[in-house]
Amino acid sequence: KEMQEAEVSEKDEQADYETLMEDAGSKRAADAKSLTEKEGAKADTEEALETEKGKKAETSTELMGTVKYIMGLHGECDWLLKYFEARKEARSSEVDSLTNAKAVLSGA
Numbered sequence: 001k002e003m004q005e006a007e008v009s010e011k012d013e014q015a016d017y018e019t020l021m022e023d024a025g026s027k028r029a030a031d032a033k034s035l036t037e038k039e040g041a042k043a044d045t046e047e048a049l050e051t052e053k054g055k056k057a058e059t060s061t062e063l064m065g066t067v068k069y070i071m072g073l074h075g076e077c078d079w080l081l082k083y084f085e086a087r088k089e090a091r092s093s094e095v096d097s098l099t100n101a102k103a104v105l106s107g108a
Helices: 002-106
Strands: none
């Protein structure tokens, strides 16, 4: 009787062991597949990162050019603003002089 119980117990334990090994094998396969998918996603992400770094470098270069252009415009505008009143007065004076000259030439 003990021998039969031992055999039944051993068969149950063997079945449990085989089930455990099947589950472990399935989990290992699923983990391997998941790892492969994640490595693929990582590679895609790294490729996208490199592409974006390249775009950033191009954009930074373009930005530097734009900033230089704006600084040049700023310098021109500063000059115009600085001398606007003087140029306005000079033009007004020239218009007055031309008006006087016209009057003199007209015989007034």
